[in-house]
Amino acid sequence: MRLECSQAPMAELYDCETSHRIPFPDTSEGRRAAELLLPWLEHSATRYVANVTTSLYVLRLGDMLFPVTVNVNEYENSYVCSPFTHYITYAKEELYKLNHPLLESLLGRLLDGIGCLLKAGRMNQTVQVNNGLLSTNLYLKQVPAQLSEGLRMLQAAFPGHTILFRSLVPSLNADWIDALRLEGSRFVPSRQVYLYAAPNAKARWLIKRDRQLLSKNGYDVIAGDKLDVADIPRLKALYDLLYLEKHSRCNPWFTEAFFSQALLSGTLSIYALRHAATGRLDAVLGFYVKEGVMTTPVFGYDTSLPRELGLYRMLSAVLISLSEQNGWRLHESSGAPEFKRNRGAVPDIEYSAVLDAHLPWTRRLGWYVLDRLLNRIGVPLMRKWKL
Incomplete structure (x- = not known):
């Protein structure tokens, strides 16, 4: 800063x-x-x-x-x-x-x-x-x-x-x-990391289809000011399911204190996907922005739910929408290279x-x-x- x-x-x-x-x-x-x-x-x-x-x-x-x-x-x-x-x-x-x-x-x-x-x-x-x-x-x-x-x-x-x-x-x-x-x-x-760039026609079509999954599957996008401390254990669990259980224990083990600070102090901007029918939080992302560049150190979803539901696709669509609406350049970090390339991201070392x-x-x-x-x-x- x-x-x-x-x-x-x-x-x-x-x-x-x-x-x-x-x-x-x-x-x-x-x-x-x-x-x-x-x-x-x-x-x-x-x-x-x-x-x-x-x-x-x-x-x-x-x-x-x-x-x-x-x-x-x-x-x-x-x-x-x-x-x-x-x-x-x-x-x-x-x-x-x-x-x-x-x-x-x-x-x-x-x-x-x-x-x-x-x-x-x-x-x-x-x-x-x-x-x-x-x-x-x-x-x-x-x-x-x-x-x-x-x-x-x-x-x-x-x-x-x-x-x-x-x-x-x-x-x-x-x-x-x-x-x-x-x-x-x-x-x-x-x-190798990925930076979101101007998408071509195919990428725009894929992103549009990913966004449509939100309404199709009954999910609402919930901003951090609509979440409270009672949601913190679930937010942590969603991150853990993807980053620690599915990927690697070498990733950071963020604690409830980390999520509490992010949510209550705004050190990260937190968004979640809530299923309208059940009221359950099924996915979370947390990002920060520095001089027009945004990145997402918190990203997670309930991996026990069917892959066909498309929670990763929905979260990614929300992230891209936030970057476009605010004019931020999206740093998508590493991982899921084919998915990111197909949606307009370009690689860099x-x-x-x-x-x-x-x-x-x-x-x-x-x-x-x-x-x-x-x-x-x-x-x-x-x-x-x-x-």
């Missing part, structure tokens, strides 16, 4: 002991930021994301604030806070999508070997900047003039840590990528910027190997298999 103005130093790092000094602006955006960050600093990240253990900070660069996570090991953390989980544990789970047993076996063995190398190089000893512990971290368009100063400050505060920026996409974050490249970053691919030049070569070696392998092998595979 961006501040209005401040008399404080141009770069400063805050923790739970100094959080009262964070100069949140007296604006709606500033109040939302305070409602999000201050409870997390006070109570710890684990209260809100059960499979994340980390030290939380807030970094101020000029008039901008960035959440920061600091770790040493924590190899069991969700991938939103553990590079090892993202690049090794989760990657091995996803190999089945290649539908090529021999290649899956070879890559699995390769990942095991790289995993040993990465642990030996203490891969998870990282400072992650702009890490909101969500699947996708959005960035302000403007790169702060104090970026170099902030990086030097982080290196001094955490001299044995790699500095990491997740979720960088060339089509959205070119200025950040250029600035971080000048600072000596290497860019390690993380996944997401990267993590890794700053490790200040560390000994034994610490840099793992990232160097991962950089070369993913840029030379991983990205072509992601594009070929449309992962």
Whole structure:
């Protein structure tokens, strides 16, 4: 987020002991930021994301604030806070999508070997900047003039840590990528993501058909201000059914406290699908917007209901409608590539910027190997298999 103005130093790092000094602006955006960050600093990240253990900070660069996570090991953390989980544990789970047993076996063995190398190089000893512990971290368009100063400050505060920026996409974050490249970053691919673009005739027809399922199947779209605390356990359960039970336990385990904060403080915009006849909530999405770009870290539905009902299709249609009505560019994250392509999304490769030049070569070696392998092998595979 961006501040209005401040008399404080141009770069400063805050923790739970100094959080009262964070100069949140007296604006709606500033109040939302305070409602999000201050409870997390006070109570710890684990209260809100059960499979994340980390030290939380807030970094101020000029008039901008960035959440920061600091770790040493924590190899069991969700991938939103553990590079090892993202690049090794989760990657091995996803190999089945290649539908090529021999290649899956070879890559699995390769990942095991790289995993040993990465642990030996203490891969998870990282400072992650702009890490909101969500699947996708959005960035302000403007790169702060104090970026170099902030990086030097982080290196001094955490001299044995790699500095990491997740979720960088060339089509959205070119200025950040250029600035971080000048600072000596290497860019390690993380996944293929999808951005909604102007749909062609076929895509428009599919989206229209998806929207029609709402009335056909008797669902009402319910905004967050029509939900209450009694709905929170159901909202969490719907997310868990899709992201944790159907997909992977490497995804963040959002708690009821997370959903309560999102619903009551508006840190995420929550929408749900309620069945008119039964009154039951059967699907949920939660998104946030930063400078005209929206993304949806919460998405879920009752997977026990028949697939033919089309709950995923209905939720996606609601999301696209919200983006179009408000003129927001929709970042659809990863997953369901064929579905998203058919409805007008275009792929891009997401990267993590890794700053490790200040560390000994034994610490840099793992990232160097991962950089070369993913840029030379991983990205072509992601594009070929449309992962």
